[in-house]
Amino acid sequence: MVSRNTSSDQNSTSNSLEFNWDGQETTRALRAVVHGFEANVSSINALNVFPVPDGDTGTNMHLTLKAAISELDNHPDGQPERYDEVMKVITRGALMGARGNSGVILYQIISGLNTGASGAEVLDSETMVRGLNSAAELAYKAVTNPVEGTMLTVIREVASACEKHPGETLLETLATARKAAEVAVAATPDQLPVLRQAGVVDAGGQGLLAIFTALEQFASDDLDTTGMTLVSDPPASFATDMHFLDQAEMIHGMDEFGYCINFAVAGDDLESSGLRAALDALGQSTVVVGDATMCKVHTHSNRPGLILEAALMFGDIHNVRIDNMRSQTEQLLSERHAVADGRKEPAAPTGDPESALGIGIVAVAAGDGVSEALTGLGADVIVAGGATMNPSTGEIRDAIASLNREQVIVLPNDSNIIASARQAAELSDVDVRVVPTRSIQQCIGALTAFNFDAALDDNVAAMEAAAGDVRALAVTRAQRDAVIDGLEFRTGEFMGVLDGKPCVSGSDAVSTVRHLFQNASVQNHELATIFIGDSADETLEETIVELLEQEFPDLEFEVTTGNQPHYDLLIALE
Amino acid sequence: MTANHRPVHIVVDSTADLIPEWIGDLPISAVPLTVDVDGQSFLDGIDLSTDEFVGYLRGGSIPKTSQPSIGAFQEHYQKILDTGHDIVSIHISPKLSGTLNSATQARATLDTEAIHIVDSATITMAIGFMAIEAAEMAQAGKSAAEIAAYVEQRRHDTRLFATLETLEYLRRGGRIGRAAAMLGSALQLKPIIRIQDGVVEPVQRVRTYKKALQRLSAIYAETQPFEKLAVLHLGAPDEAALLAERIQEVQPDVNLITGQIGTVIGAYGGPGLVGFTGLVRSS
Numbered sequence: 057m058v059s060r061n062t063s064s065d066q067n068s069t070s071n072s073l074e075f076n077w078d079g080q081e082t083t084r085a086l087r088a089v090v091h092g093f094e095a096n097v098s099s100i101n102a103l104n105v106f107p108v109p110d111g112d113t114g115t116n117m118h119l120t121l122k123a124a125i126s127e128l129d130n131h132p133d134g135q136p137e138r139y140d141e142v143m144k145v146i147t148r149g150a151l152m153g154a155r156g157n158s159g160v161i162l163y164q165i166i167s168g169l170n171t172g173a174s175g176a177e178v179l180d181s182e183t184m185v186r187g188l189n190s191a192a193e194l195a196y197k198a199v200t201n202p203v204e205g206t207m208l209t210v211i212r213e214v215a216s217a218c219e220k221h222p223g224e225t226l227l228e229t230l231a232t233a234r235k236a237a238e239v240a241v242a243a244t245p246d247q248l249p250v251l252r253q254a255g256v257v258d259a260g261g262q263g264l265l266a267i268f269t270a271l272e273q274f275a276s277d278d279l280d281t282t283g284m285t286l287v288s289d290p291p292a293s294f295a296t297d298m299h300f301l302d303q304a305e306m307i308h309g310m311d312e313f314g315y316c317i318n319f320a321v322a323g324d325d326l327e328s329s330g331l332r333a334a335l336d337a338l339g340q341s342t343v344v345v346g347d348a349t350m351c352k353v354h355t356h357s358n359r360p361g362l363i364l365e366a367a368l369m370f371g372d373i374h375n376v377r378i379d380n381m382r383s384q385t386e387q388l389l390s391e392r393h394a395v396a397d398g399r400k401e402p403a404a405p406t407g408d409p410e411s412a413l414g415i416g417i418v419a420v421a422a423g424d425g426v427s428e429a430l431t432g433l434g435a436d437v438i439v440a441g442g443a444t445m446n447p448s449t450g451e452i453r454d455a456i457a458s459l460n461r462e463q464v465i466v467l468p469n470d471s472n473i474i475a476s477a478r479q480a481a482e483l484s485d486v487d488v489r490v491v492p493t494r495s496i497q498q499c500i501g502a503l504t505a506f507n508f509d510a511a512l513d514d515n516v517a518a519m520e521a522a523a524g525d526v527r528a529l530a531v532t533r534a535q536r537d538a539v540i541d542g543l544e545f546r547t548g549e550f551m552g553v554l555d556g557k558p559c560v561s562g563s564d565a566v567s568t569v570r571h572l573f574q575n576a577s578v579q580n581h582e583l584a585t586i587f588i589g590d591s592a593d594e595t596l597e598e599t600i601v602e603l604l605e606q607e608f609p610d611l612e613f614e615v616t617t618g619n620q621p622h623y624d625l626l627i628a629l630e
Numbered sequence: 631m632t633a634n635h636r637p638v639h640i641v642v643d644s645t646a647d648l649i650p651e652w653i654g655d656l657p658i659s660a661v662p663l664t665v666d667v668d669g670q671s672f673l674d675g676i677d678l679s680t681d682e683f684v685g686y687l688r689g690g691s692i693p694k695t696s697q698p699s700i701g702a703f704q705e706h707y708q709k710i711l712d713t714g715h716d717i718v719s720i721h722i723s724p725k726l727s728g729t730l731n732s733a734t735q736a737r738a739t740l741d742t743e744a745i746h747i748v749d750s751a752t753i754t755m756a757i758g759f760m761a762i763e764a765a766e767m768a769q770a771g772k773s774a775a776e777i778a779a780y781v782e783q784r785r786h787d788t789r790l791f792a793t794l795e796t797l798e799y800l801r802r803g804g805r806i807g808r809a810a811a812m813l814g815s816a817l818q819l820k821p822i823i824r825i826q827d828g829v830v831e832p833v834q835r836v837r838t839y840k841k842a843l844q845r846l847s848a849i850y851a852e853t854q855p856f857e858k859l860a861v862l863h864l865g866a867p868d869e870a871a872l873l874a875e876r877i878q879e880v881q882p883d884v885n886l887i888t889g890q891i892g893t894v895i896g897a898y899g900g901p902g903l904v905g906f907t908g909l910v911r912s913s
Contacts, residue, residue, distance in 0.1 A: 414811075425816075432815035433835075500837075504819070508811060508832040583838045585817060612838065614818055630837050 076180040076226050079136040083128055085274045086146065090121045092270030093263070098318075100266070103259035105250045106558050107535040107545055108443070113259035116156035116446055116472075121267075123153020123448065124166060139179045143170040151479070152450035158260040160449070160475035161207055164198040165191040165264075181229040185222050188215035188233065198475070205247030207260030213240035214268065227275040234268040241265045254538060315360045316379045319353050323371025331370045338362055415512055416461035419499055420447055420469045420477075423620035426496055426587055433503035435467070442496075444622060446473050452480035456488055463512045464488045465519065469499045471556065487512060491519045494528070494556060496620070497628035500585060501526035527581065528555050529572050529627035531565055533591070550624075565593065565624050569600050570607065576629055578608050587618025587626040596624065636744070638768035638777055639715040641706065643698060643729045644674035645722040646750075646757035647862075647892045656765035657715070661706050663729065665893045666694045672893065680890040684865035684901045692802065693897040697728040703736030707745060716774035717745040720761050720781055722753050723828030726805055727894075746778035749785075751828040754895050756788040756907045759858040763909075787912055790825040791833065791849050792862070792905025793842035797821055799900035800830060808832055822846065825907075843869065843904070847876035850906060854881050859908035861888040865901040873904055 077085060100114030127149025128135065128142065136142045147170040150163040171194070172187025173179070192215040196202050217236035223229035244258040245251040251258055317339070321331060331353070339355035357363050360378045367373050419435040421427045422442035430438060437455045441447035452473075456464050464486055468477040471494045481488035489512060493499045505522030507515055530553040534545040538558075545551055545561050552560030552572035559575055562568035573584075584604070588597050601615055620626055637657070642648065644662040662673040667686045672678035674695075686693065703719075710717055719737075724730040730749055737745045750757040760781050767777045797813055800806040800823075806813070809832040812821045820842040822833040833849070836842050861877065863870035870888050878884060891899060 429816045432817065433819075434811070500817070504835050504837055507834045508808065582840050585837070616816060630841075 076178040077139060078178045079138045079142045082139050082142045082179055083135055085271060086121075086125055086128075086142075088274040089267055089270040090118070090125050092273070093118050093121055093266050096263070096266040100259050100262050102536075103256040103262055104535070105254045105256065106540065106553075107538040107547075108532055108551065108553060108558060112444065113156065113158045113263060116159045117162055117260070117263040119448070120150055120154050120159035120162050123450075124150035126153075138177050139183070140170075140173040140176050143173040146170075151483070152448065152453070154449045154476050154479060156446040156472045157475045158207060158263060159446070160479055161195050161198060161211075161260065162263070163449075163479070164194040165211055168192065168194040179226060181223050181226050184226060184229050184233075185215075185218045188218050191215065203248065205244040205251060206258050207264050209244065209247065210237055210240040210258070210261040210264045213237070214264070227272070230268065230272040230275050234265070234272040237261070237265040237268045253540065314358045314380060315356065317353070317355050317357060317360045317363050317377075318379075319364070319367065319376040320374040321353060321367050321371040322374055326371055331367065334366050334369070335363060338366055414461070414463075414508065415506075415515060416456075416459035416464040417467065417503070417506065418452065418455045418459065418464060419467040419503070420452070420473055421496060421499070423587070423590070423618045425616060425618040426620050426626070429587070429616060429618070430496075430499060430503060433500065434506050435499075435503060441470075441473065442620070443470050443472070446470070446476065449476040449479045449483065452477050453483045456480060456484045456486070462486050465506075465512070465516065466490045467493045467499045467502055467519075469493050469496050489516045491516055491523060493523050495530075496587070496618075496626055497526050497528035497530075497585075498523035500628045501630060525630065527576050527629040529553070529569075529576055529584075529625075529629060530623050531568050531572065531625040531627075532623045534558075534561070565596055566599050566603060569625065569627075570603060572627075573604065573608065578611060578629065581611065581629045583612045583614065583630045584608075585628040585630070586613065586615045587620060587623075588615065589618055589620045589623045589625060591622065592624040600625070635773040636714055636716045638772065638774045639710045639713075639717055640761050640765045640768060640777075641710070641717055641719040641733075642757055642761045643721050643727075643733075644676075644892055645727065645729070645753055645894050646720070646761055647675070647754040647889065647895065648758045648761065649755070649860075649887065649889050652758065652762050656762065657768050658761055658765040659706070659710075661698045661702055661733075663698055663727070663894045664696045665897060666696070667691050674894045675892050678893055680864065680893065680896065683893045683896060687799075687896070687901050688865070693893070695727075695803075695894045695897050697732050700732050700735045700739065703733050704739055707736055707740055711740070711742065711744060715744075718764055718768070718774050718777045718781065719745060719747045720750050720757060720764065721747070722757065723751050723825070724749055725828040726753065726830070726898075744774070746774045748778050748781045749828065750781070750788070751785045752788040752790060752825050752907075754790070754891050754907060755860040755862060755889065756790050756825070756909070759860075759907075759909050760784050760788070762858075784909065784912065787857075787909045788825075788907070789853050789856075789910060790905065790907035791822065791846055791853075792824075792899065792903055792907075793820050793822050793836075793839070793846060794900060795820070795902025796900055799898050803898045805830055805898050822849070839869065843873050843876060846873055846905065847880060850877050851880045853910065854884075856881070856884060856908040856910055859884055859886045859906060861886060861906050862891050862903070863888070863905070864891050864896045864899055864903045866904050869902075869904045873906065877906065 097114035097118050101112040124146040127145050131145050147167050150166045154160045154163040168191025169187035171190040172183060176183045192212040195208050195211050202208050214233045214236045218229050218232050221232050223232055241257050241261040244261050335355050339357035355363060364373060417435045418437045419430045420439045420441045421430055427438040436459055439447045439451055439455045466477045466481060466488060468474045474492045477490045481490050491502050493502050502519035502523040505518045507518060532551050534547055534549050534551045536547050538545045540558050543561055550562045550565050550568040551558050552568045554575055560568055560571040597615055601613055604613060618626060640658040642660050644660050648660055662676055665672050665674055668691050707717060719733050721730040721733055733747050750760060764777050764781055807830045809823050809830050812832050812835055819835045820839055821835050822842060822845055824831050824833050836845055861870050861874045874886055874888050
């Protein structure tokens with residue numbers, strides 16, 4: 057088989073129907089997928105169940121895809137000619153770059169496609185079906201307790217539909233896949249009550265749909281490499297997702313353009329191709345998504361005014377958001393560097409060189425104060441990251457390797473990082489155990505329980521038990537309006553989170569903390585360790601300590617500066 | 631009673647923290663170490679009460695301790711030898727104090743084979759318990775060699791676990807060893823330490839006193855049964871009583887005494903130390 061002629065007539069999609077993809081064509085398709093996915097990052101990020109600042113599925117999947125592709129760019133032998141070779145390379149890239157649960161599952165899917173690719177010079181319909189089947193199988197295996205209504209369901213439905221109705225051509229099979237994904241994603245709220253309650257579809261599933269959509273469009277030659285047209289309309293949050301401080305900008309913040317410009321253009325008969333061409337000439341990474349009545353625009357430029365003026369020629373503009381990417385990037389980088397510098401400090405002075413031979417501990421944390429506290433409790437290396445910036449498998453693996461110990465315990469400290477920590481453990485040459493801590497608070501319990509002389513297994517058991525004894529209280533601001541268990545949260549208002557679940561809303565931090573403590577059966581505990589976050593009001597520390605000491609006289613309080621992002625307060629109740 | 635050897639007297643140093651009631655008419659005596667506080671020199675267990683000493687520590691004084699001089703041992707040994715006794719001399723771990731070294735050099739000056747010196751590999755009442763057993767053997771007519779051999783075996787049965795209010799005293803005194811790994815926390819911690827093979831070893835950290843006591847009683851449950859047991863503390867009688875209560879819940883028939891540690895051990899443990907020590911059944 058030969059590859060499709062990419063310079064073929066744009067209107068003549070029928071020509072490409074017969075053609076399968078060799079390595080180079082697959083590479084082009086994958087680049088189109090990454091590009092197409094980027095346009096969906098913010099809307100996928102918006103699909104979070106709880107309005108807390110948490111792992112952004114869109115960002116995580118996009119970064120995982122980018123990592124997969126960049127492995128091709130760095131391939132020493134140049135671009136592989138064969139489909140199976142391409143898959144082998146990108147599987148490795150996805151493995152190291154997997155971020156968050158969705159990234160890890162996406163890696164499993166890519167890995168399954170790779171298994172199906174074995175011996176295939178080109179990707180044809182049959183190979184695709186085979187790959188999808190092993191993708192579904194691997195994805196389910198990767199999750200300890202598979203939950204329906206997630207991207208697992210979507211990949212399984214896609215595999216099953218393609219198996220039942222395989223197309224004669226790759227395009228037909230990809231069309232079947234995309235349709236099956238659409239149906240499966242739409243059904244996720246019926247399978248998963250939390251989605252229904254939050255009024256969203258599953259974010260990971262939506263991400264898969266974006267991928268299959270991009271693949272189908274590329275196959276049908278309908279893809280404009282500068283912009284993506286989503287087959288399905290953007291979700292109902294189309295307008296509101298503009299309000300989200302998603303992290304899409306951070307991932308492409310390193311280009312030479314200073315501003316990330318997002319807005320919508322509305323009109324009666326929008327010429328989206330003309331709009332795209334005009335903005336393309338003025339900006340970079342331009343994405344125009346939409347139909348004849350409304351388009352969403354995302355672009356980078358040093359002259360945001362010019363972009364807006366140009367867009368006005370085509371229609372009215374709405375929901376303008378301009379972010380200074382350079383300052384965002386600098387902030388992110390400095391945050392990472394601060395923690396990275398912290399990790400170079402020795403964990404603790406040791407009188408005896410032998411103590412360096414014990415069990416090493418890697419913990420994931422954000423915020424100088426939090427990192428310092430964990431280091432003081434015995435964490436040897438801090439991997440910068442947390443709820444809103446999930447570290448990759450590769451970053452965790454590197455941290456493990458940097459310890460140079462035979463035995464290592466990893467504390468992921470976020471439910472969305474546990475999977476990549478487990479993957480990093482598998483990739484390591486030494487004996488690595490993951491104690492699945494879901495919060496910084498649990499991490500404190502786990503670290504404290506670490507026993508210097510105990511064997512690895514005993515330590516893991518003790519640390520897991522101790523982590524479970526800690527109640528994790530947190531105060532943050534609602535990221536969007538939401539109703540959870542009959543409780544109303546308004547964007548920007550305070551929100552009390554107990555063991556990962558929002559349960560208190562309040563107009564001020566102090567009353568939120570008070571209610572949170574009342575919900576947490578304080579009488580069973582003796583110590584509250586409070587980390588003050590970067591977003592907290594300056595007077596908060598003093599006010600809450602006074603209040604809490606008065607209301608809970610039997611409880612000890614320890615207050616420390618955490619500098620954690622997004623959370624005004626993190627409180628470990630032991 | 632085989633009488634073809636001389637009767638035996640047991641010598642310890644003051645870090646054995648012998649409780650006077652234990653001694654009765656047993657052939658046992660202690661050579662004091664010295665503790666210097668605020669420019670004054672005190673003999674451990676003689677010149678300065680533990681309560682006064684805790685007062686100094688709480689007031690911020692930093693004590694210094696010194697081992698008995700060779701001469702002090704020489705004199706002490708000579709007096710005993712003159713009464714026709716052989717000697718078994720049992721001392722604090724040489725990894726924590728130079729006391730055993732002084733004793734050994736004193737013996738060398740006396741040029742005698744009547745003195746058997748034994749490294750207890752432990753501290754405080756764990757030494758005391760072994761010394762009492764040794765004195766009982768002496769009373770029963772055992773020879774110095776037999777008694778010394780017994781103590782050298784028996785020292786494997788000593789256990790000592792304690793929680794400290796702070797590691798600061800251990801650190802300042804240079805006795806922290808591997809427990810140094812527990813230093814440097816931004817958050818408050820209650821370290822649990824043990825004496826193992828004559829050195830201070832880290833066991834675990836907990837966040838609160840209550841948890842520390844819980845953990846100590848759990849460790850007790852794992853370590854029991856004890857044949858001899860003491861709950862020890864420094865300036866923390868209420869907490870010690872609480873720990874004793876917990877231990878008695880674990881092993882209701884245990885014969886337990888509660889006592890304060892002396893000034894020398896106290897200088898390294900610091901006020902607020904609570905723990906237990908004793909002898910388990912020989913394995």
